[in-house]
Amino acid sequence: MSTKAASTRATRVVSDDAVDCAWCVAGQRSSHVRALCDALKIPEYVARALIHRGAKDPEAAVQFLKPSSHQLEDPFVFRHMEIAVERVLRAVRNGEKILIQGDYDVDGSTSAALLVNLFRLLGADAEVSIPSRAEEGYGLNERIIRDAAKSGVKLLITCDNGTTANKEIALANELGIDSVITDHHTVGETLPESLALMNPHIADETVRFRDLCGAGVAFKLAWAILQKHSGGRELDAASRDFLAGAQSLVALACIADVVPLVGENRVLTTQGLKLMPDSPNPGIRALMESSGLERVPTGTDVAFKLAPRLNAGGRLGRESLALELLTARSYGEAMDIAKTMDALNRERQGVDRALTKLAEELVSADVSYESDRVLVLGHDEFHPGVVGIVAARISRRFNKPAVLVAMRGDTGRGSGRSIPGFHLYNALNECAGLMQRFGGHAQAAGLEITRANMGSLRQAVNEIADKHIIQADYETRTLDIDATVGLSALDVAGVKLLEMLEPFGHGNPEPVFMADNIEVVAPPRVVGRGTGHLSLMVRQTTAPGARTPRGMFDDEPAQAAETSATFKAIAFGMGKRVDEVRRGSTMRIAFTPKISTFRGPPEVELELKDFRP
16 A cells, blocks of 8 residues: 555545556544544444544534534624625615626525525515626626616625626726625635625635535525514524525535535535425425425435536526526426426536537547646537536546637637646636636636637646646546445444435545455346446455454454355446456455345445445
């Protein structure tokens, strides 16, 4: 085994026998593991998974396993919250016209919907603006500000945008419009001169948790408004119900916008998902039904079923569709919108497949891309609504950051997706002079650029990548593993505890464990359609006196007797690897234990992520 660069929470060890990817096994201190096991009466592998997620002591572990609204920081900790709330409530009292500026993605749409529903509750006059993706691009623009002034708007509230809109906010000030910015995007060198700006990434911001999504910041504003509106009294039932339901909107945004599902995001997402099946919001219930979900959704359900439907309108020219759904006043109205959204999503999938194929062909046909650390592609056939999805697929396919631009005439709008360890926004910021506009995060960004500057951007961003991307990270895929575990330690009760780590996503991946000396005890089978899934029956036998490496406390007595554990295992999409295993062969496996209730009582099965002889 060889040592790789340490992660922030654990030592990562890379197995030397890596073929397609490196297995990086986290290390945890035995004293921390023992403390959690003794205090919480949990299996060692659950303790190790918690420690790998930063929950090193019993109190932190309990908070992770049982997220509660009591863990949320007071919204007035934001340095400008008092100013923002006072201005909003003055607008409500005086009947001033309010404009909510949202965005066409899930985070921007849920943020705007949250505030629309809040102002309905308060009886305020509020309108919403969602920009045209193809014609206007992301965020504020001069047209929106001038139209707002003409229609009598006195207060502008942005959701999931505004932090870099210096010129637009200056114009709003000139035209007599006060502005309150709620956002979470990366901060530029100078801040707009708004009345109040709430973005947890501002250097001198006073909040502790800095990874809120845009809807999370909007939720904090709504919470603070209702607190102040109550005059210091306990919130009434309508306000409490509103805030409870609003957490479902934040949950959708957190998962769709790929923010870390830890801290306050974990609290809001966990609570929000639980409330979705019986949500007071008819749009959420209609979205669930159209997606075929009748239970509490998981993070995977949101990422692959709910979020794509919400994004479909924004990708195909119906930018306000998600907002319309989430602000629908009746279930019938919401279901009509949800059906339209479902049809658009199917259309989007076809466009996505075609453009992914085109992008892969462009990269494969041009040998110069082999030496590029960042793939920069522009094409007239790219669709501005799906370049983000395609960029993500191309990035995964070639294990490189990818920036795809949909060209229209002399200019184009594009999106980029990165790989771990390469801050895409910072890289683009170093090339700011080559683009008309840009913005985003470490792992995702959007931009506008002229056709003439595409080649210069490709050269510049690759020169930056040469300095920042480590060769090993650039060439090697990794599989992060929480710990080595003996299969005999797995039981239904322990795996149910692992399920309490849901929702899984960025910052809180599904637990993966490693086990050695695994024997295939039945002929492997290929099941399912297409290339199929690999179905196995596996067994681990531990000899008397043996110890599972890194899976026992350092000072724990050796096992006194032989143990044997046999499990069903399934490797999704790995049917083509059936020739690599046979009955009687021995291998090492990386897996996630799951509870199966198929044809009987609950039992543990193994979902294989990878395997090696």
